Amino acid sequence: MVDALFTDSLLPRQPQELAPGVIHLPGWLSVEQQDFLVAQFHRWGAGSIPPHHPEIYGKKMSVKLTSLGWHWSNYSYSRSAPEFGGRAPASVPDWLVGVGRKALQDAYSSSHASYWPQLSEPELVAWAATYSPDMALINYYAPGTSMGMHQDKEERSSAPVVSLSIGQTALFRAGNTETKTRPYQDILLASGDLLVFGGPSRFMYHGVPKLLEGTTPSGCLLPEGRINITLRVTGLHPSEKQA
Numbered sequence: 493m494v495d496a497l498f499t500d501s502l503l504p505r506q507p508q509e510l511a512p513g514v515i516h517l518p519g520w521l522s523v524e525q526q527d528f529l530v531a532q533f534h535r536w537g538a539g540s541i542p543p544h545h546p547e548i549y550g551k552k553m554s555v556k557l558t559s560l561g562w563h564w565s566n567y568s569y570s571r572s573a574p575e576f577g578g579r580a581p582a583s584v585p586d587w588l589v590g591v592g593r594k595a596l597q598d599a600y601s602s603s604h605a606s607y608w609p610q611l612s613e614p615e616l617v618a619w620a621a622t623y624s625p626d627m628a629l630i631n632y633y634a635p636g637t638s639m640g641m642h643q644d645k646e647e648r649s650s651a652p653v654v655s656l657s658i659g660q661t662a663l664f665r666a667g668n669t670e671t672k673t674r675p676y677q678d679i680l681l682a683s684g685d686l687l688v689f690g691g692p693s694r695f696m697y698h699g700v701p702k703l704l705e706g707t708t709p710s711g712c713l714l715p716e717g718r719i720n721i722t723l724r725v726t727g728l729h730p731s732e733k734q735a
């Protein structure tokens with residue numbers, strides 16, 4: 493009975509540094525910002541590369557994916573999508589680059605991050621101001637879908653990954669940089685949450701074992717499921733192609 497009063501979902505969620513360079517800021521996006529991103533999600537999905545189930549080594553992912561800047565397929569980036577008539581994804585809009593910069597400024601401010609990047613506040617602001625993500629992966633998790641443990645390592649840059657969540661709460665598993673197995677930490681990513689992983693944890697294994705039922709906030713423009721947007725710096729030249 494008493495336990496039920498103190499479950500994770502009822503306690504206030506606090507900003508935390510899960511591991512060096514991994515910062516979780518609950519409720520970072522306002523409701524209006526979340527609504528705007530849901531509308532953008534529909535616009536992007538109606539563009540050149542519709543949300544689709546990418547195949548990994550011949551097996552379809554349960555999550556649907558579209559992207560900006562670069563097309564992602566089977567752990568590699570290309571400028572165009574052969575499976576969609578060679579069309580190129582739209583580029584990352586400036587406002588989204590700005591969101592990424594603000595995310596880094598907030599996540600790595602000294603009040604949240606004790607370890608990384610060990611810069612003074614003015615240095616940090618200057619550093620975050622140069623963050624230039626050239627790709628965004630936009631995942632849609634229908635209820636009941638998940639994503640296995642993996643590293644984001646197709647990028648040649650070690651710039652941090654910025655991750656935004658909207659819709660149903662996800663159980664997110666933040667692992668280590670060596671193996672898909674323990675040690676890892678499970679946290680809940682709810683609608684509006686920001687997660688940044690960089691520095692020594694940039695190449696951590698991570699995944700989403702499940703979505704929690706009945707957690708869509710009331711009034712959320714996404715009736716079910718979850719959108720996750722990750723911003724990345726590929727470090728690739730536009731003329732390059734991987735694989």
Ligand SMILES: O=C(O)CCC(=O)C(=O)O
Nearest residue numbers: 629631644698700720722
């Ligand atoms: O949905 C998430 O929170 C994680 C997404 C992810 O791991 C990825 O896009 O590589």
